[in-house]
Amino acid sequence: MHRRYVTLDLLRGIAAIGVMLFHNCVDVVPSGYLAVDLFFVLSGFVIALSYEDKLRGGLAQSAFFLARFIRLWPMIVVGSVLGLLAGLAHYTAHPGDLWTLGAQFSGSLILLPKLAIAEGDELFPLNTVFWSLFFEVVVNVIYAAWLYSRRAQGLLIAVVIVSAICILLQPEIRMLMLFARALLGFFLGVLVYRMSKKLQWTAVRFGWLFCAAGVVLILAMPTSIRPPGILFLLTDAVFCAIILVAAASDEKMPSKSVGWSQWLGDISYPLYAIHRPLFYFCSLLIVRATHDLAAYNLAAFVASIAIVAASGVVLRSFDQPVRRYLTGLTRPYLKTKGRPEAAFWEA
Numbered sequence: 001m002h003r004r005y006v007t008l009d010l011l012r013g014i015a016a017i018g019v020m021l022f023h024n025c026v027d028v029v030p031s032g033y034l035a036v037d038l039f040f041v042l043s044g045f046v047i048a049l050s051y052e053d054k055l056r057g058g059l060a061q062s063a064f065f066l067a068r069f070i071r072l073w074p075m076i077v078v079g080s081v082l083g084l085l086a087g088l089a090h091y092t093a094h095p096g097d098l099w100t101l102g103a104q105f106s107g108s109l110i111l112l113p114k115l116a117i118a119e120g121d122e123l124f125p126l127n128t129v130f131w132s133l134f135f136e137v138v139v140n141v142i143y144a145a146w147l148y149s150r151r152a153q154g155l156l157i158a159v160v161i162v163s164a165i166c167i168l169l170q171p172e173i174r175m176l177m178l179f180a181r182a183l184l185g186f187f188l189g190v191l192v193y194r195m196s197k198k199l200q201w202t203a204v205r206f207g208w209l210f211c212a213a214g215v216v217l218i219l220a221m222p223t224s225i226r227p228p229g230i231l232f233l234l235t236d237a238v239f240c241a242i243i244l245v246a247a248a249s250d251e252k253m254p255s256k257s258v259g260w261s262q263w264l265g266d267i268s269y270p271l272y273a274i275h276r277p278l279f280y281f282c283s284l285l286i287v288r289a290t291h292d293l294a295a296y297n298l299a300a301f302v303a304s305i306a307i308v309a310a311s312g313v314v315l316r317s318f319d320q321p322v323r324r325y326l327t328g329l330t331r332p333y334l335k336t337k338g339r340p341e342a343a344f345w346e347a
Contacts, residue, residue: 003049006258007208007246009265011215012042016268018219019129020275020307024282024300026293030222034235036132037185038215039272041239043136044189045196045247047143052193055148064144066330072133074322075273078314080108082277083126089281101126111137115175123175127276135182142183143190152194159187166229181232185239192240196247207249208257211242263312270319271311278307 015035022032051064084105091101104126107114111134113123124130147155166180204210218235225231253261282303290296 004262005247005250006253006261006265007211007250008042008046008243009268010208010212010253010257010261011038011242011246012268013261013264014212014215015039015042015219016264016271017304017308018215020271020279020304021301022219023276024279024304024307025297026300028297028301029219032219034223034232035215035219037181037232037235038239039132040136040139040182040185041189041192041236041243043139044143044186044191045193045243046189047140047186048148048190048193051144052148052190055144061144065141067327068137068140070323070326070330072137074319074326075270075314076111076130076133077109078270078318079127079130079273079277080105082274083108083124086277086280087126089284123178127273129272129276131178132182133273135179138179139182139186143186147187147190152191155187155191155194159184159191162187163233166232167227169227169229171228177228180229184232185236188236188240189243192243196244201244201248203249203252204245205249205252207245208253208261211246211249214238214242267308267311267315270314271308274311274314275304275307278310279303282306 015038018029018032018035020032021029022035051059055061055064084101087101087104091098104114104124106112108124108126108130111130113131113134114121114125115123122128122131123134147158150158162180162183166177166184169177169180171177218238223231225234279300282300286296286299286303290299
């Protein structure tokens with residue numbers, strides 16, 4: 001079993017909370033959307049940590065895809081159902097086409113985006129954050145089909161090419177820009193993992209704290225760099241440095257901080273997957289009960305705390321039990337050179 005980096009759990013939890021506050025509280029976390037880019041860099045690092053040696057050692061690609069399905073799908077179901085309930089609640093106040101709602105729910109369940117999108121449209125209208133899960137699956141396929149076996153030089157060339165594409169793309173070409181962001185972050189994460197294996201990085205005292213503060217600072221700062229591709233490239237570069245320091249300094253984290261850091265990492269995915277539809281219901285009450293921005297943000301912050309608590313309940317009562325069940329059910333099919341291989345459902 002691969003090592004679990006508790007500091008990376010902490011960063012992932014902070015990123016999930018940052019995205020939630022960006023969506024829930026007006027102008028409180030102006031750059032919270034950049035947390036998604038941190039997710040992609042972390043994903044590249046953790047996927048390479050969990051699977052690179054296994055894939056090179058003979059783990060079947062089908063086993064990799066099955067393990068990733070087990071990791072992602074349970075919360076996709078929960079997020080889709082909650083999105084459907086929010087869509088039905090919206091339908092009662094603003095009647096529309098139920099067939100469209102049904103098609104959006106079906107697309108959400110199987111991560112099939114709305115490809116023909118106009119200005120302001122979402123790839124997944126019932127749960128808008130699912131766009132990143134869609135591209136997470138895409139980059140996972142690219143990783144298992146090609147990237148894991150590439151040497152460092154090939155990976156570096158891929159990073160340079162994607163960086164150039166990201167910088168040159170116009171933000172109006174939205175689908176390609178989102179894809180470029182996912183590729184750039186994920187490729188850099190894999191590169192950081194390989195660097196961390198080959199180079200001896202010195203642990204930094206309180207490195208975990210500096211890394212956490214760095215992520216908070218990035219998400220809280222107003223950003224106006226244009227074109228946006230340069231912003232994503234610079235931010236990803238900083239995130240890479242933060243992850244290197246975090247991984248090297250992981251064992252320096254005080255033992256009393258380990259438990260809640262792991263908990264934040266555990267709830268990060270459920271929180272990310274359910275916060276949008278849950279806050280829709282909260283907002284119905286908040287908008288009626290508040291009369292100014294300060295009161296709205298205070299109420300939204302309280303609702304956000306409740307959503308974090310709800311994410312913990314969903315994690316323990318549904319996400320983890322379902323993943324464990326599916327892992328046990330499919331274990332005979334996860335093989336490396338003829339031997340059973342456990343699915344890394346925590347990756």
